[in-house]
Structures are given as structure tokens and as C-alpha cells.
Amino acid sequence: MSDDSINSVTDKNDNAAGPAVPFEEVPDAPPPSDSQAAQIVELDRDISVAVGDKLVEINNLTVTFGGLTALDDVSFDIKRGEILGLIGPNGAGKTTCFNAMTGVYKPTAGSVTLEGKSLLGLKKNAITRAGFARTFQNIRLFGEMTALENVVVGLDARHTTSVFGALVRSPRHIREERSAIEHGMALLEFVGIADKAGELSRNLPYGYQRRLEIARALATEPKLLCLDEPAAGFNPAEKQELMGLIRTIRDEGYTVLLIEHDMKLVMGVCDRIVVLEFGKKIADDVPKAIQANPAVIAAYLGVEDDEDGVA
Numbered sequence: 001m002s003d004d005s006i007n008s009v010t011d012k013n014d015n016a017a018g019p020a021v022p023f024e025e026v027p028d029a030p031p032p033s034d035s036q037a038a039q040i041v042e043l044d045r046d047i048s049v050a051v052g053d054k055l056v057e058i059n060n061l062t063v064t065f066g067g068l069t070a071l072d073d074v075s076f077d078i079k080r081g082e083i084l085g086l087i088g089p090n091g092a093g094k095t096t097c098f099n100a101m102t103g104v105y106k107p108t109a110g111s112v113t114l115e116g117k118s119l120l121g122l123k124k125n126a127i128t129r130a131g132f133a134r135t136f137q138n139i140r141l142f143g144e145m146t147a148l149e150n151v152v153v154g155l156d157a158r159h160t161t162s163v164f165g166a167l168v169r170s171p172r173h174i175r176e177e178r179s180a181i182e183h184g185m186a187l188l189e190f191v192g193i194a195d196k197a198g199e200l201s202r203n204l205p206y207g208y209q210r211r212l213e214i215a216r217a218l219a220t221e222p223k224l225l226c227l228d229e230p231a232a233g234f235n236p237a238e239k240q241e242l243m244g245l246i247r248t249i250r251d252e253g254y255t256v257l258l259i260e261h262d263m264k265l266v267m268g269v270c271d272r273i274v275v276l277e278f279g280k281k282i283a284d285d286v287p288k289a290i291q292a293n294p295a296v297i298a299a300y301l302g303v304e305d306d307e308d309g310v311a
């Protein structure tokens with residue numbers, strides 16, 4: 001992980017009081033069933049491109065740091081409704097690509113468009129509102145808030161009451177607050193951690209924290225969900241479960257961009273894979289073709305960690 005700028009935000013987030021906590025207790029009602037949760041979580045947002053068409057286009061994207069070209073003239077697209085894997089050896093430029101797409105880094109050249117509209121120059125918050133959400137290699141949650149509160153924060157981004165409405169607790173604000181709690185519980189149920197809704201996120205087991213990050217990202221109803229190494233630190237059984245969750249997310253109408261080192265997971269879950277090496281794109285194909293691609297095999301030769309092998 002090389003984006004130190006992100007680490008400092010983690011600390012800030014952990015210490016931040018966050019937005020005023022809108023409720024003190026988890027609601028008495030039982031959490032929704034799996035099928036109810038899936039229904040609530042289903043993507044309900046207007047997207048102007050059809051399933052299978054280009055949702056995101058990355059054209060000639062270049063990012064340099066001083067003399068180092070971390071991303072070199074990279075172009076690829078992401079089709080609505082697919083799970084696209086972004087892989088490559090350590091330092092290949094995957095996180096830099098994510099960061100340039102989500103407004104953390106300003107690209108040196110090139111463009112990123114969502115539904116044909118450029119995102120360049122937009123601040124991170126504006127890019128979130130436009131429809132990108134992401135999780136981070138180094139988990140970033142509001143540690144002093146409960147799991148449910150962390151998700152409700154994400155939902156707040158989609159709310160319409162004014163600050164004044166919230167202060168005077170207008171009927172619309174109260175309605176939104178209630179539906180946020182129900183929606184938040186459904187999201188926690190969907191990712192499989194509703195039993196820990198009332199626990200402070202910093203006290204949650206590691207696997208729960210990773211799932212909570214996904215729930216919080218889903219709360220913004222993203223047009224593109226970017227997952228940065230979501231399986232890091234997981235055991236094989238947890239990885240298997242995560243694969244199922246990512247597929248279900250896709251099946252609920254979301255489009256997913258996945259950076260992941262575990263090849264078994266990438267090959268098992270992705271519809272298509274883009275491979276980077278030294279900042280350049282070296283392949284873009286379906287998993288079977290990627291596994292047999294000589295340039296990809298060569299890029300991974302010499303990588304000692306078993307997980308990084310393409311076989």
C-alpha cells in the first residue's frame with residue numbers, strides 16, 4: 001500500500017466525532033430476512049446506460065509522481081452489470097488507478113467518464129455523489145460509531161432534508177431517519193453482520209469490519225462499487241463467502257471493480273480482468289484467456305507468494 005495520504009485520513013476518521021448520531025438504539029424490530037434485505041439493497045437508481053453497455057470509460061489515464069510514471073496511458077472500460085478485476089504484481093499501479101478514478105489523485109493526463117460525463121476535476125465527495133463508492137486496503141471506519149451508525153452515515157449522502165430540517169426534526173427528517181435505520185439494518189443483514197449492528201466498529205472482528213466497509217459503500221447506491229483488496233487477511237472459508245457476496249452484489253444490479261491479489265478469488269468471481277504491469281495495461285480479457293496469456297504469466301513469474309501465481 002503506497003498511498004500514505006490515505007493513512008492519515010484513517011486516523012482522522014477514527015477520531016472524528018462524525019455527524020450527529022441520529023439515534024441511540026438499534027430498533028426493536030427483528031432484522032429483515034435475507035430476501036427482504038436483498039430487495040431493499042437492490043440498486044434503485046437511474047442509470048442512463050443499458051446493462052452490458054459502457055458505464056465507465058478510462059482513456060489514456062496517466063499518473064506521475066515526480067519522475068515515476070505509476071500509471072502509463074491506461075485505457076479500459078467497465079460495462080454496466082459486470083465484475084471487472086484489476087490485477088497486477090505489487091506496484092503495478094492498481095491503487096493509483098483507483099485513486100485517480102475516485103478523485104484522490106489528479107491524473108497527469110487522460111480522462112475518466114461515468115455515463116459519458118467526465119469526472120475529471122471533481123472533488124472526492126462530488127465523485128461519490130456522481131456514483132462511485134469504494135472500500136480501502138486499510139480499513140477506514142468511524143471506530144467510535146456502531147456498525148449501524150457507520151452505514152447510516154453512508155445513507156445520509158442520499159438524503160434530501162436540509163440542515164435546518166434536521167435541526168428542527170421535521171417530519172421528513174424523522175421519516176428519513178427511520179427509513180435510514182431500516183435500510184441500514186437491511187444492508188448489514190445483506191453483508192451478513194446484522195448480529196453486530198449495535199457494536200462499536202472498532203470492536204468488530206476483522207472480517208466484520210471488511211464487510212461493514214462494503215455495506216457502507218453500498219449505502220450510497222453506487223453506480224460503480226470499487227473494492228480494494230476486500231479479501232486481504234481472510235482465511236479460505238471467508239474468501240469463499242466473500243466471493244458469494246460479491247456475486248450477489250452484482251446480481252442486485254451493481255457494477256463492481258475489484259482489485260485483489262488472490263488469483264483464485266479473482267478468477268472465480270470476475271466476468272473480465274484487466275492486467276497492469278509497471279503502470280501499463282498488458283491484458284484485458286475473460287478469466288480463462290487471462291490465465292493462458294503469456295504476457296500475464298511472464299508478469300507473475302518470480303512472484304514468490306503463492307497467492308500471486310496465476311495458475
Ligand SMILES: Nc1ncnc2c1ncn2[C@@H]1O[C@H](COP(=O)(O)OP(=O)(O)OP(=O)(O)O)[C@@H](O)[C@H]1O
Binds near residue numbers: 002093094
Ligand atoms: N503517493 C505516491 N507517491 C509516490 N509514489 C507513489 C504514490 N502512490 C503510488 N506510488 C508508486 O506508484 C507505483 C504504483 O503503486 P500502486 O500502489 O498503485 O501499485 P499497486 O499495483 O496498487 O500495488 P500493491 O498491489 O502493492 O498495492 C509504485 O511504484 C508506488 O511506489
